[in-house]
Amino acid sequence: MENNENNIHNIDVNVICDFFIRNRRQGPGSNEATKCAFQFLPKYGRNALFLDLGSGTGSQTFALAESTEAKIIAIDLFKPFIDVLNARAKQKCVSEKVQGIVGSMDNLPFEKESIDVIWCEGAIYNIGFQYGINYWRSFLKPDGYIAISESVWLTNSRPSEIYDFWNECYPEIDTIDAKIRQLQDAGYKVIASFILPENCWTENYYVPMDGIKQAFLADNSGNDFAENFIAHITHEAELYDKYHDYYGYAFFIAQKVCDMAK
Numbered sequence: 001m002e003n004n005e006n007n008i009h010n011i012d013v014n015v016i017c018d019f020f021i022r023n024r025r026q027g028p029g030s031n032e033a034t035k036c037a038f039q040f041l042p043k044y045g046r047n048a049l050f051l052d053l054g055s056g057t058g059s060q061t062f063a064l065a066e067s068t069e070a071k072i073i074a075i076d077l078f079k080p081f082i083d084v085l086n087a088r089a090k091q092k093c094v095s096e097k098v099q100g101i102v103g104s105m106d107n108l109p110f111e112k113e114s115i116d117v118i119w120c121e122g123a124i125y126n127i128g129f130q131y132g133i134n135y136w137r138s139f140l141k142p143d144g145y146i147a148i149s150e151s152v153w154l155t156n157s158r159p160s161e162i163y164d165f166w167n168e169c170y171p172e173i174d175t176i177d178a179k180i181r182q183l184q185d186a187g188y189k190v191i192a193s194f195i196l197p198e199n200c201w202t203e204n205y206y207v208p209m210d211g212i213k214q215a216f217l218a219d220n221s222g223n224d225f226a227e228n229f230i231a232h233i234t235h236e237a238e239l240y241d242k243y244h245d246y247y248g249y250a251f252f253i254a255q256k257v258c259d260m261a262k
């Protein structure tokens, strides 16, 4: 890192990473939701290639590995997550099939039209849904698929407190209809979409976090950023409690369509 600004940014990211590496998952989801999305794909053999982008420590990667014979390359920006993922792959004896590499989802080291399936749970927001679906499309084989979970509004109007919160964090959040339209405009046929059940957020994500906050704060005592981060994530969980009827994650499974009429 060359300047102070980057250094500060880097330290903050490490603190966030240190928190999430302790959690069961790094984003809302469940093995059941992953497997439910998977069932909309055709059957792939061992020569097929899946990418799992923004994999974190691999919560969905291993659910996928149980479901398919295809090779899965998991990519995450943060090395500590990838180290955990590769250690888990070794422990589960699937290192041949599941390989974690450090990299960015907006700079993929693959040939165009070489990927069968691009999977991404709770992570496309890092580069933006619109940008991501367009950029990834060129890496898919002509009949390839994407399976993405993304933040969505579940109703057409919403209280201002939750609107303002999301508008600050991720202004690209939109209704399921709007996301489907974006996928169609980007050259995909939408095969299925479904809303992730609430336990993906509570039982699998916010509740386990409650169990690690104290130890994390103790390990980072005196670190203002760490304290503010815990306050933020606690507020986020309280908002979910209050407003879960208005927003959530939806899974979108879509197939690339070639030669679209102009």
Ligand code: SAH
Pocket: 025, 026, 027, 028, 029, 053, 054, 055, 056, 057, 058, 059, 060, 075, 076, 077, 078, 081, 103, 104, 105, 106, 120, 121, 122, 123, 126, 127
């Ligand atoms: N899919 C995982 C993690 C979701 S959290 C799960 O559902 O548990 C979002 C993940 O995206 C984090 O692991 C973060 O490190 C990763 N990430 C952020 N920016 C990224 C980028 N540009 N390229 C790849 N991964 C990125």
